[in-house]
Amino acid sequence: MINDLWYKNAVIYCLSVATYMDSNGDGVGDFAGLMRRLDYLHGLGVTAIWLMPFQASPGRDDGYDISDYYNVDPRYGTLGDFVEFTHAAKQRGIRVIIDLVVNHTSNQHRWFKEARRDPTSQYRDWYVWSKKKPRNSRQGVVFPGVQKSTWSYDTVARAWYFHRFYDFQPDLNTASPHVQAEILKIMGFWIQLGVSGFRMDAVPFVIATKGPRAAQAPVEQYGMLRLMREFLQWRQGDAIILAEANVLPNTDMEYFGNDGDRMHMMFNFQVNQNLFYALAASDGRPLEQALEATRPRPKTAQWGTFLRNHDELDLGRLTRQQRETVFEAFGPDPAMQLYGRGIRRRLAPMLAGDRRRIELAYSLMFTLPGTPVLRYGDELGMGDDLALPERTCSRTPMQWSTEPNAGFTKSRKPVVPIVSGGPFGYEHVNAAQQRREPQSLLNWTERIIRMRKEVPEVGWGDFEIIQTRDTAVLALRYDWRNNSVLFVHNLAATPREISLSVGIAGEAGRLLVNLLSDDHSQARPGGKHSLLLEGYAYRWYRVGGLDYLLKRSDIDTEPAAAASKRVKIASRARSRGRPGGSAP
Secondary structure, eight states: OOOOOGGGGOOEEEEOGGGTOOSSSSSSOOHHHHHHTHHHHHHHTOSEEEEOOOEEOOOTTTTOSOSEEEEEOTTTOOHHHHHHHHHHHHHTTOEEEEEEOOSBOOTTSHHHHHHHHOTTSTTGGGBOEESSOOTTTTTTOSSTTTOOOSEEEETTTTEEEEOSSOTTSOBBOTTSHHHHHHHHHHHHHHHHTTOOEEEETTHHHHHBOOSTTTSSSOOBOTHHHHHHHHHHHHHOTTOEEEEOOOOOGGGHHHHHOTTSOSOSEEEOHHHHHHHHHHHHHTOOHHHHHHHHHTOOOOTTOEEEEOSOOSSOEEOTTSOHHHHHHHHHHHOOSGGGEETTTEEOOOHHHHTTTOHHHHHHHHHHHHHSSSEEEEETTTTTTOOOOTTSOGGGGGOOOOOOOSSGGGGTOSSSSOSSOOOOSSTTSTTTSOHHHHHHOTTSHHHHHHHHHHHHHTOTHHHHSEEEEOOOSOTTEEEEEEEETTEEEEEEEEOSSSOEEEEEOOSOOSGGGTEEEESSSSOOEEOOTTSOEEEEEOTTOEEEEEESOOGGGGGOSOSSOOOHHHHHHHHHHHHHHHHTTSOTTTOO
């Protein structure tokens, strides 16, 4: 079966079954409830759903501590419920990808219980042991301030076991051929039940050699990635792996493979972190550098672009000064920060609920090279609860309506407290109200998703950074199959007037057709376009094309003074909550 590369022009929506919709009133979301919301997701326009872990688990790390890879946690339903869900999603043209968490298991997993109890067990070698506590046990801690060591003593096994994350998550010995075979079996099982791929958790740790001797200089076993890719090609040609790998750009091709024979997709952490610096400092230059650094990739490979997800906003790749700039802008209170390197807030409160900046941020995400990945609730502008520990603060239940507990559950005790009160409480931010408001963020997101899918140049084409001579204005042009699109973003709060050359010779470059409004642009004499952008403005243009527009007499030929006045009017309109001139 040939891979149809569906992921190149997709929109992925990440959600947790536990916090999305409760159907039976026990306070926990389930697959029956999720099925009831599939039409909502279909209407939003997403093409794939990414499910966070839902397998059997003690639930000490939001399901990332799995105790049975081949079963659904009873709180969420049964395997039958899961199959019904994947079938219902397929009927609506929505694919399902699931988390593949194989760096570690729960310490309650049968494999670990047998391994610690019997030194001769076949599962003993499935984990990483040491008779003595390694000297470097405090190195490589993933959660500073919460996790003290990467080695813990087990009184039953009378040995130390390795855990890259929490002590209740012993690492699997992924170098073992038996463990590798089991990972493929896990993938094959869920493929058979209807999934279209996996978001693979902690990939650099999965492929690294482990043990007391390897801790100083672990070696990446990239061959494992090719093994997984080949297995998927054999089982289901259009299944994918989306890798969570926060690595430096000079190792990107090791994960993709020079021939595109390893990971299909990777999250672009380098661009993500520099994007937040650009938003904080109104300076697009480091973002442009990150885009160039991550440009190389095979034709079949794709980046996953994102703003926030279920983890902290990791800023570890920025310089210290850049990181402090982002902290000051978006997380000045130490309670908003986490692990000394990140921010634990959702996007909307980070941007102080400013609709202009929220639209700008999402416009950037949808138009940067790659496939956009949305976090559930961000289409509404949901907030967080900083009173909750660590990353749980941004993992609160979906806010459906003004009913008690946001319409998520009829139970008095939801699995995680609902965000209530204040500007982001469910009383003000919920899907039911926003459905009825034409200019709501929900309806804006639906329109922007539809338009993003109509510009496949972003997913398939090559990009070029267009010089604007203004560090606060980012302009990107994409070319694919003789078609071109241009995206312009003003990162600053103040209006900007720029002059730019699209870089396409002849008549084709003289007309910019605005895809989000009637504010088109005709090049001035000399072939340059003069654009006036209000604060935090964005423009989506198709370059040339739409010949009928050439015959119109109202194509952006207004004098500069009139245009400046229009920008001021649009800015005032947007500040009052109306779409102004740049919203779709």
